[in-house]
Amino acid sequence: MSKKIIVIDDSQTIREQVGAALRLAGFEIIEAVDGVDGAEVIERTRDAALVICDVNMPNRSGLELLEGLRRDDKLKGLPVLMLTTEGQPQLIERARKSGAKGWLVKPFRADLLLAAVKKLTAS
Amino acid sequence: MSADSNLTIIDRLVVAAARALFGAHGVTLGEPESSDRDTPTDHDVAASIGFTAPRVQGAILMTTRKDIVANAWPRELRHRDPSEREACDWAGELVNQLLGRVKNALLPFGLTLEQSTPTVVTGRHVHRAPASTNVARRYFFAVTTGSILVYFDAVLAEELVLSESGDASTQSAPEGGIELF
Numbered sequence: 001m002s003k004k005i006i007v008i009d010d011s012q013t014i015r016e017q018v019g020a021a022l023r024l025a026g027f028e029i030i031e032a033v034d035g036v037d038g039a040e041v042i043e044r045t046r047d048a049a050l051v052i053c054d055v056n057m058p059n060r061s062g063l064e065l066l067e068g069l070r071r072d073d074k075l076k077g078l079p080v081l082m083l084t085t086e087g088q089p090q091l092i093e094r095a096r097k098s099g100a101k102g103w104l105v106k107p108f109r110a111d112l113l114l115a116a117v118k119k120l121t122a123s
Numbered sequence: 124m125s126a127d128s129n130l131t132i133i134d135r136l137v138v139a140a141a142r143a144l145f146g147a148h149g150v151t152l153g154e155p156e157s158s159d160r161d162t163p164t165d166h167d168v169a170a171s172i173g174f175t176a177p178r179v180q181g182a183i184l185m186t187t188r189k190d191i192v193a194n195a196w197p198r199e200l201r202h203r204d205p206s207e208r209e210a211c212d213w214a215g216e217l218v219n220q221l222l223g224r225v226k227n228a229l230l231p232f233g234l235t236l237e238q239s240t241p242t243v244v245t246g247r248h249v250h251r252a253p254a255s256t257n258v259a260r261r262y263f264f265a266v267t268t269g270s271i272l273v274y275f276d277a278v279l280a281e282e283l284v285l286s287e288s289g290d291a292s293t294q295s296a297p298e299g300g301i302e303l304f
Contacts, residue, residue: 010240011216013197013209020199056219058240085223087295088230092302102303105227105296106220107147110199112301119303 002028003049003121008038008065009083010057014106018052018083021110022117035060039068048078049121055084055091063094070099079120083108130258132232132285137183137275138262140224144217145264145271147299148195152264152271162250163270168192168211169249170218173239174226174277181256181277183225185218186249188269192217207245215241221273227295232285 005027007018012033019029030045032038034057042051051069055062062082069075079101086092092103101120104113142152166186173182189210196205196213205213219241226236251274253259260275296302 011212011219013200013205013213013216017197017199020197056238056240085220085226087223087227087298088235089292089294089296090235092296096304100304102301103296104301105298106223107144107197107299108301109299112299116301116303 002026004028004030004045004047005117005121006030006032006038006041006045006048006051008032008035008041008051008057008062009054010034011054014054014083017110018113021113025114025118027117027121034058035062035065038062038065042069042075042078050117051078051080052083052117053080055082055086063091063098066095066098066100081116081120083113129279129283129285130260133258133260133275133277134262136225136228137260137273140221140228141262141264141271141273143298144221144224145195145266148217149198150191150195150266152266155262155264163272164248165269166249166272167245167247168214169244169246169251170211170214170241171244172215172218172222172241174222174236175238176234176236178280178283179234179236179277181258181275181279183218183222184251184274184276185214185221185271186251186274187214187271189214189245191266191269191271194266194268211243211245215243224298225275227298229285230295231287231290231293233288233293234285 032041036059053062081102171184254276258277262273
């Protein structure tokens with residue numbers, strides 16, 4: 001069965017770009033458009049293997065979403081990869097301390113993204 | 124150090140960011156041309172994103188044609204042309220990524236910008252009205268089939284002097300780079 005990846009980004013193009021890169025490798029993609037929608041999709045999708053999440057989004061940022069996940073006993077083990085234009089060391093450290101598994105600065109290369117996703121979903 | 128040196132730094136960072144960004148998406152930008160060149164009449168899309176920091180407020184605006192935006196469409200999706208809505212979404216993402224690069228390049232200068240989400244407008248002959256900010260920079264880039272204009276408009280506090288720190292902790296993570304924890 002395909003592993004499910006939840007892609008949260010307010011850009012439809014980025015969601016489709018990530019989806020195109022990962023579907024070819026056999027992953028199932030579920031999309032969400034911002035941090036609020038992302039939290040709802042994660043709640044509904046209990047067997048997700050990974051979340052790929054933007055940082056700067058309307059309604060709720062990716063870091064706020066991440067921190068919310070870590071306070072939820074049922075979801076705190078779900079791996080999260082941040083995909084963002086942000087390169088600020090303080091934000092990367094905040095994500096790391098909040099349990100994110102990685103940080104990728106846009107624009108991304110599909111092969112690097114795929115390698116990271118395979119590694120993070122290997123277990 | 125002066126306002127002029129701030130402008131020199133801003134010009135260098137914005138131009139480098141724009142050229143690197145579009146280059147990464149397969150569109151080559153040359154050096155920016157004379158800033159007093161007439162506003163192109165064929166631009167039909169404008170994407171803007173705001174930013175703020177304690178002594179800085181402003182926005183980056185990009186205008187161009189939708190078919191030029193489509194030329195920068197991600198290669199993973201190039202098996203089809205983007206719809207009008209997708210081209211607009213991508214224009215917004217491009218200006219978001221442009222500001223991201225500028226933000227990251229400003230970190231060593233002690234400036235940490237917070238940003239808005241992008242806004243995209245389409246129409247005919249789109250052009251920016253005269254800016255009232257104390258920094259209003261315009262960069263005209265010719266591309267094979269037309270042009271891209273980037274505006275950097277900001278209010279900078281008079282006492283703000285951009286000065287690069289050698290502190291490695293202020294360096295941004297590289298664009299395209301991935302760090303696994």
